[in-house]
Amino acid sequence: MLIEFTLRNWRCFAEEAALSMLPSRERRYAWTMPRFATAPKRLLPVAFIHGANGSGKSAVLEGLRCLTHLVLHGCEDDGRIPVAPCLLDPQKRREPVHFSILFRTSEHV
Numbered sequence: 001m002l003i004e005f006t007l008r009n010w011r012c013f014a015e016e017a018a019l020s021m022l023p024s025r026e027r028r029y030a031w032t033m034p035r036f037a038t039a040p041k042r043l044l045p046v047a048f049i050h051g052a053n054g055s056g057k058s059a060v061l062e063g064l065r066c067l068t069h070l071v072l073h074g075c076e077d078d079g080r081i082p083v084a085p086c087l088l089d090p091q092k093r094r095e096p097v098h099f100s101i102l103f104r105t106s107e108h109v
Contacts, residue, residue, distance in 0.1 A: 001034070001043060001104045005067075008098040011059035014086040016098070019060055021047060036104070043104070067099045 001021075008016040021044045023033060033042040049057045066083060075081050086092040 003040065003043060003102040003104055004100075005060075005064055005102075006098075006100045007060070007063040009086050009092050009095050010063045010066075010097050010099070011084050011086060012054075012056045012088060013059060013063075014089050014092050017056070017060070019047065019049070019064075063099060067101060070099075 002019075003022065004018055004020045006016055006018040007013055022040055023030075023042055023044050030042070032045055034045060035042060049060060051057055062084075070081065083097040085095065085097050
């Protein structure tokens with residue numbers, strides 16, 4: 001189960017951005033969240049991304065798709081990794097793309 005996905009220097013995200021499934025302090029719908037014995041005790045069962053046109057919604061999903069592809073299929077035959085660094089900042093074009101994912105399998109993080 002996804003806990004958090006972060007990316008940096010990916011498409012329009014020069015700085016780090018995160019998609020977190022940790023709940024806020026709102027408890028109105030707490031009964032819908034799965035309970036776990038270890039921290040984090042609760043995670044959101046569903047999430048959605050909203051924002052203005054051009055705000056990076058698709059870039060977040062493409063980053064998650066790219067990370068999934070790397071995990072399942074590895075690098076290209078020539079050893080290259082198909083990534084898309086942030087082109088808005090010329091300095092970032094030479095820096096590495098960063099993905100990280102935090103997830104839970106059963107009761108273990």
